[in-house]
Amino acid sequence: MGSQPQPSIDLSSIDIPPPTTLEQIRTSKLRPFGPVLSGIDKQLRSGKLYVSPLGLSEDEHDLTFHGGPDKAIHQYCSSNYSFWHSLYPSPEILAKFVPGGFGENFVADGLNESNVCIGDLVRIGPAGSTLTGGANGCLLEVSLPRQPCFKLNQRFGIKNFAPRTHQEAKTGWYYRVKEEGWIHEGMEIRIVRRTQPKWSIARLHHYVHRDTKDDAVTEELAAIEVIGNECRKVFIKRLRKIQSKNARRSEAWVPFTVKSKSLETPRIVRLELERVRKSESPEKIDAGSHAYIKLPNGLRRAYSVVRGNTDCFVLGVARDDSSRGGSTYIHDKLTLGDTIGLASIGAGMSRDQMASNHIFIAGGIGITAFLAMMERLSNINQTFHLHYAVREASEVAFTDLLSRFSADVTIYDKSKGQRMNIPDILTNRVWNSHVYICGPQRMIDGTVEAASAAGMTSDEIHYEVFEGADTTGDPFTVDVLSNETKGPLEVESEQSLLDVMRDAGFDIGSSCGVGNCGTCRVPVKSGRVQHRGTALTEIEQKTEMLACVSRGIGHIVVGLPE
């Protein structure tokens, strides 16, 4: 008899904690905070304050990340600060870990991320009474775990502090207002009803950030309506992916037609693809994603999505002189109305949400990896700058999209002798900047070297090759371990391991074909490997290889992906 997979954490019911006291109430006006406006610097208030559906009177929010009915009020447990003291004992940081440090409205002890559950109804009012509203206080509902943004890093001067807060489940939580009323410090905070005793704030963080693979939990959380939209949509999106993966098993390639095709530059085509059978609710495609498509001539390729949704999107495709047939076919043969199959839209390079500023370095077609990210950053008021190198002005692609960000874009025209001084750019970066590179290998190598010399750590450097990934090399042989082991198979100089394994009948997935995405990874059982591509970390390279670009040395033994 089959058994259900066990959840990765204890999901037993959590008891309601005893009532506690509202120690402090804090509010703020929006003030400049680095390059943005923020209401994080909340001041202590005394006396009566009115709570309405948008929060406390005189409290202002940066609506990009905070505020609104689901984030009307933020509460933080005062004893969390002693935890942070023990973790960051240096005197200058210590002084910042005091009540109000997290930009909370309510400071109280006794309620924390492990004993407060989503949907809890919480009364703030005079002790010993059950009345709510008006002079009797207000009634609140726990709506969301706080998702800390990069501002916390700046606030405490600690890089990557924000993700640490949800790893430790010490983020605080938000309330929506169910009943308005007057409150003041010293009132009682009491949980009066609990409807979701399994789902503490800490457990939600676990399933938002760490265990993202539990399909049963995803389905359960996607259905809990009391979870605020910011968090619930994470589970709804995940659930849709599970459903579409299941659907794809019966329809491997989703048909799209070429809706429009035009030349962006003499060497770059703009291709708009539209789904033949429209879906009910197309989803916006994440910035930086790749579409893995099958061309009418049977070739399979991955290209960066410039913009669009899952029913209609735009790709940019450069003519590649060393093309293996994909880009020349698209440039020379593909016409309006042709049918193209879409296998998947996969994640590519993504922005680091904890960075305070983003530096994009693009060469040629590499620009396509960044356009959607720039649009997203602009929409959420985050700062970035694109440095874009072209051989001559006529090679600047997607000028209509770039014109929106002209103050944040520098174009270097080689024909006019303009050179991108990458060491200068990186040396003079603002605090907590991340750099992203998409272009030829030499540009990536030069930028990575300059970034290291400028003191940037490897997690602040992100890159993706989009030209000239070499898949050829010395021949080698391979045994493939499976139910029916095959080998030795010969991989000739011009072949990739991926080609040879597929020819031998093994169903190995692939996406980018140039070592960026990791779709084609296979376990290495024995032998030496010449690793290429960027998708595997050094640790992963000890046990895996990318079948599309990496090569064995002599003889190797590989397994099949799980």
Ligand code: FES
């Ligand atoms: S197919 Fe993307 S890394 Fe191999």
